[in-house]
Amino acid sequence: MADRASAEPLGEFERVRRFFAPLAGPGGLGLLDDAAIVDCRAGQRLVVTADAIVAGVHYLPDDPADLVARKLLRVNLSDLAAMGARPLYYLLTTALPTALGSDWLAEFTRGLAEDQRRFEIDLLGGDSVATTGPAVLSLTAIGEVAAGMEVRRNDARAGDLVWVSGTVGDAFLGLALLRGAYRQLAPEYRAGLIGRFQVPDPRVDLGCRLAGIAHAMIDISDGLLADLGHICETSCVAAVVELASLPLSSAARVIVDGEPGVRAELAAGGDDAPASVTKAIDDLSSVLGLPITRIGRIEPGEGVRLIDVEGRTIPLDEAGYRHF
Numbered sequence: 001m002a003d004r005a006s007a008e009p010l011g012e013f014e015r016v017r018r019f020f021a022p023l024a025g026p027g028g029l030g031l032l033d034d035a036a037i038v039d040c041r042a043g044q045r046l047v048v049t050a051d052a053i054v055a056g057v058h059y060l061p062d063d064p065a066d067l068v069a070r071k072l073l074r075v076n077l078s079d080l081a082a083m084g085a086r087p088l089y090y091l092l093t094t095a096l097p098t099a100l101g102s103d104w105l106a107e108f109t110r111g112l113a114e115d116q117r118r119f120e121i122d123l124l125g126g127d128s129v130a131t132t133g134p135a136v137l138s139l140t141a142i143g144e145v146a147a148g149m150e151v152r153r154n155d156a157r158a159g160d161l162v163w164v165s166g167t168v169g170d171a172f173l174g175l176a177l178l179r180g181a182y183r184q185l186a187p188e189y190r191a192g193l194i195g196r197f198q199v200p201d202p203r204v205d206l207g208c209r210l211a212g213i214a215h216a217m218i219d220i221s222d223g224l225l226a227d228l229g230h231i232c233e234t235s236c237v238a239a240v241v242e243l244a245s246l247p248l249s250s251a252a253r254v255i256v257d258g259e260p261g262v263r264a265e266l267a268a269g270g271d272d273a274p275a276s277v278t279k280a281i282d283d284l285s286s287v288l289g290l291p292i293t294r295i296g297r298i299e300p301g302e303g304v305r306l307i308d309v310e311g312r313t314i315p316l317d318e319a320g321y322r323h324f
Helices: 012-023 026-031 065-081 102-119 170-178 187-198 204-210 224-235 250-258 262-267 275-288
Strands: 044-054 086-096 122-130 136-146 161-165 238-242 271-273 292-299 303-307
Touching (some): 044 065, 065 102, 065 204, 086 102, 086 204, 102 122, 224 238, 224 262, 224 303, 250 262, 275 292
Antiparallel strands (some): 238 292
């Protein structure tokens, strides 16, 4: 990991020129102007989202800077994917304490450059300021989707099935490991779970392919039950999630086998589609090499219930992460 501080602190414009201008795409104009210029293709709509992460809240202060950058970008790409949009550009605002010097920034921008290449997205601009508090990093991502094909939260219907991609609860467990829990877990399992917390995997390809198939989708970074609840609220429906159907990674299963009660916590730790398109989702799972698991159903009513194999509701203290 790079040293946090450099010998000489950089001014704002030198910081932009050295670290961020190399990341700018054509629309960013070399980060030399007050704003960027981008085109919107005919028949497309721009989809815009913003998310922020704060040291000590969304990532640990000692996390490697390149991983912090990748997490910041990816949590926003996940929100674009949840609307079926393909990512194009992003804007970045950093509020950094002076202790994070040029070496930290070099690692941070290296992580951004790596994921820019992977997801074919360019920096347009933003702002860079100093703070005496914890580091605050805010990113606005811009994507595009064919007009009328965007997937929103408000069209889930009674009779739909609830699906989730990948596995549930790994990031939750990864953070618990970083905070000292499950000390006896084997190193190979620890690394996998911590990696899921530090570097989430946005379902960009899946989200784009589900446009026109899914009635409603949502990113579940705040917890499966809490975020599914947002779909239910905006769609005026209810959801039932089957605890036994939740897909778990091998590492998570080791923990759950030792502490069965943790399984329900992972549900508070995705996608929703109609029953008539089960084959289409199975085909996507095969093409992308990504598990997509049916975990419940949409029904009339309100709220989200987690049930056991006998259909009994499992009470939970919290449905997911609360920002306030």
